[in-house]
Amino acid sequence: MELELDLASAPHVPLDHYWSRVVGAGRANEGLRADWQGHLASAHRLGGFDYVRFHGLFHGDMFVYREIDGVVAPSFHYIDLLFDAILATGMRPFVEFGFSPPELARETATVFWWGANGAPPTDYAKWAALVRATVEHWVGRYGIDEVRAWYFEVWNEPNLSPFFRGTRSEYFELYRVTVEAVKSVDAELRVGGPATSNFVPDARFDGETEDTTQHETVLTASTLDSLDWQPVWLEEFLQFCVENRLPVDFVSCHPYPTDWALDGHGNGHKLTRGVEATPTDLRRVREIVETGPYPDAEIHLTEWSSSSSSRDFTHDYPQAAAFVVRSVLASIGLVDSLAYWTFTDVFEEEGGGRDPFHGGFGMLSQDGIPKPTMHAYRMLHALGDRLVHREEGLVVTRRGTDIAALAVHYPHEVALSVPASFDTRAVADRTLATGEPHAMRLRIAGLIPGTRYSIEVVDAENGWAMAEWTRRGRSRNPSIADVAAIRASAERGHLTEYFVSGDGVLRVDARLQPWAIALLTSSRTIVA
Template sequence: MRHICFSAFGRLLLTVAASLPLVARAQPAPTAITVDVAKPLGPMPPVWAYFGYDEPNYTYMPDGQKLLTELAALSPVPVYVRAHNLLTTGDGTAALKWGSTNAYTEDQKGRPVYDWTIVDRIFDAYVKRGMKPIAQIGFMPEAFSTHPVPYRHHWKPGDNYNDIYTGWAYPPKDYQKWSELVYQWVQHSVARYGAAEVKTWRWELWNEPNIGYWKGTPEEYNELYDYTEAAVHRALPAASLGGPETTGPGWDKAAAYLRGFLTHCVSGKNYATGRTGTRLDYISFHAKGAPKVVDGHVRMNMGTQFGDIEEGFKIVASFPTLRQLPIIIGENDPEGCAACGVQTNPENAYRNGTMYSSYTAAAYARLYELASQYKVNLEGAVSWSFEFENQPWFAGFRDLATNGVDKPVLNVFRMLGMMRGPRVAVASPTALSVADIRAQAQSQRADIGALAAADAHSATVLVWNYHNDALPAPPAEVALTLQGLATAKAQVQHYRIDNEHSNAYTAWQALGSPQQVSAAQRTSLGQAGQLAQLTAPASVSLQNGQTTLHFTLPRHGVSLLRLSW
């Protein structure tokens, strides 16, 4: 009888004991991230403070001006802005993938007519906000083009993308006249804004000459660069001019184009002077990811983008006399068509919500690691994202705001703008390496990582929970330990981007996704689009310069924790 009772009681104990590990297994161990403020890794230049767009005439429209003001405000340093079509012929009417300034025409006798009215309006909008142009010298004015007809395209989403490459993409009839146009533009800029201001700008030649944007040969691009360089530095010897803004160094032909241009600058015969080599002040190329729809959901591909970056860095590093020149990744994005919305490109559905913001945090944070690995001088990485006028609400364009309301991704740049001081050491076992990312590991498991910086009186940590697949998943429990802080007490501010915070998209959906938005709704959405704190600021005590902060981070959420003392 005792045996029977003991056996029954034993089975009960075993049942209870067996249930305990199940409960424990249902609550996974927190993701442990350690930041050592006492271990600086080197400077953390504001590579994120660069933005660009195809349609320059949006610059001075109401929503464009509002967004420029916000971009200028989020950064402690001047923000650089890059736009296409600054020399394109036309009446200034904006359209998707199009813009014009009518800067150059010719009279009936073929004499130059320069008109800087629209160019000045664009650059005035930048300069008065303390922003800096990346002044793109392009595209070809109609009067110069070797194939001017057709000149104006009327592309719309769903059309063949190659339809945009019309008469503005061809070489000039006369390289000397082209050179004089460039000289007149730089000289006019110096007269209007002053040499001290203009020498802080970046000038560049063209956009993506290795694809349809340039209908000439690589050698004709090199020739155009030589004549452009001579003109820019004749007008302002201290000006900074770069190129070639090629795209996709991860492609063999694109890599050859970039390498060929750099070789020309180092040792080629200069078309304008006949001497050897051409002055190059910085180097630029583009890097793009490759999202697609898999089993009914979006799957991103950051690995393709990092492949472009790594190959570009390798190419630059292979030139001993160029490897320390500044590098600007002229477009640094998850894919290649900002003006292609979700109606025609369902793979772009990532753009409205937090997937775009978490991707951006994870991608930009790794740029410092890659630049350090290849020992190159990365200065900037342009997010090709601005705003589109007179388009539906949340149409799925790659933009920072829709109808004047900020999207979640803009708040990542606000977070980055709050980080101060050099980059410091981070240990995160759940963060993937760049090699992992290139091997598509972000499609197998979450990438939960951090970027940290510190100065004498603050420490900031950017934390993301990213995955390549747009699928629901449990949140991550994070235990963030900061050590090496020279204080016994600090104030903690916790900023968050997720479905409930810093997210005008989910707020708009909660309203029923209206396309007709009332004034009160617009105000509410505008407030929802601002960077929000997860909790009220709080004071924490540190033991031996160390503290651990615990929080839950949803899939595709981003947190910025700021400790100040």
């Protein structure tokens, strides 16, 4: 990687930090825990996230749904505790209306360890009354100007049967009654959907595959080139809404690069798609929106990660961070948000993790220790507000007179999104050992002489919490001293300092290991 750049002649294009607009969490009740709230504050400080999205707003453990003489009369105490805490952090809720409260669910405990009620409500009129009462309560508690800044999404992944035990038509009707209920409170409140997962090929897959022995399928490059991946239900959803004169303020779906729901009802196939899957999928969503009946709708990809399993050991490795950085940089300008799922391993879809590093989605471990993905978002947050240069694996940005650059070494030997590692860490370890180091040489002119810059590198040897955990024996129940040592080892990567020469040129020569991410910033830039 070599770059010669003169800031005097380089373009300065506005850069939207779309990657930090929304971040995911597990369920509402987890947000009542002190550790979850502390982790949220850390993620906001480090990653600059604006909104947080989660399931289970109306689940039984939030004790919301009540009736008095057959009339819906909710109790909002637990919701108030949670939303007060989110707003106090400096963030806002990206509201997901789901799943059904047990009193209204056609079926109960259809998915997750905590028994989410994925069936649609038995009474859509009472559902609408619940939604309307909830929004009215928020407006009364927080004010209309605040609530107008929120987003309201209808359900989660209704195309997958554990999450919605109903038909597509039933979901569309659920959207209709929900959007009408929200808009009856205030027409400017922002509502959207269909929140579907995942992208599927336009025809059944019958191409060549290779078994990884990890319950997964790897597509060959020739097969990848022949497939046309489409977001599930999106075009049909927009058509339903325009035919029924329903508002769509934003569209949402989930572009995981590793799941393939063949029929849209949970009958699926595990696979790993190509490394360009994320920007390719985001371009397709933008094309559908811009040429559809709601061309001004915002685009929010409300869940995304290197895989859709909370027991994928690769989530704890540097490969996941490299995947994030590479995909995010390749997707600049395509959507309004791409929400990483999730910010913390305080996450109980499959119950609590058995190890401190158990392959959970979180950027922060269950002890609040940063994983490489947290460093990825911290480094992305440190980028400037003007884009000066972009190429594969590298961006240079500017804020005022200072620059910030971010590079990633995603080995060319891996033509796929990061392969998941289920059951054992074998695939993650093998992938980590793939590739060779490469040089990064930057020559950037037009800077203030004498300014100090530094490069921070996170890789398998620097800023990786699992390395210290491994050195300490990989205890499932580490001591307080162990946790403190692991945290100290993972707070930051390796730093190397550089100074701008008298002729205003910054000269950087660095060597990046495979899967490394590297941030170049001036001493005046706050990155943590």
